[in-house]
Amino acid sequence: MMMLHLLSASSVGKIQQHCMAYAKATGKIDASITPKVWNDEYFELESEIQKEWENSFSELLNQSGSLQESLNWIEQHFFKLELVGFERADIQFKDYSTTESFLTILLNEILVNVFKYYSSETKEPVVLELLERDEHQVIVCRNPSVRRERLAMKGSGKGHVFLSALANKIGSEFSKPKPLDNFVIEFAIPNELLITNQGDKE
Secondary structure, three states: OHHHHHOOHHHHHHHHHHHHHHHHHOOOOOOOOOHHHHHHHOHHHHHHHHHHHHHHHHHHHHOOOOHHHHHHHHHHHOOOEEEEOOOOOOEOOOOOOHHHHHHHHHHHHHHHHHHHHOOOOOOOOEEEEEEEEOOEEEEEEEEEOOHHHHHOOOOOOOHHHHHHHHHHHOOOEEEOOOOOOEEEEEEEEEHHHOEHHHOOOO
């Protein structure tokens, strides 16, 4: 759902840097083209790339592509997304439950920001990790970025406010990322909300 939202015509401006990088990598534009020139002069090419990507990813979903196939697609078109620590048997919850809805909202908010603000000339991977720390399950996202992308107007700017409010509602902890080029978000969830031996899950 998140990818289809980002790949829609109404959202393509949020991933503009990726379209430009793809156009350079595939020889559609010269490597010297700047973000300003791209924004001012290449909107038709950007629209073509957006439609191509949207159709390609929709086709993958229609074929019931696996998680690995989706990750491969993301790496081919955006960046490598590494998932660390999520293959654990002790974290379980029911389909369509409160816990699943909460995790969907949380991960959606984190990952949308990853795509919006990612920037790396050397194509460094994004690392999304689940680890245990001080009676909490901590989701850590490390996103290579640069100041130019973080300052670009690609949304309301209320995402971190939302994550803070969400954390307060459920007794979790949210660490607002520092404005560094390795953009790190941490969201700590109390064990009792996720770990199976801590009680029944919704």
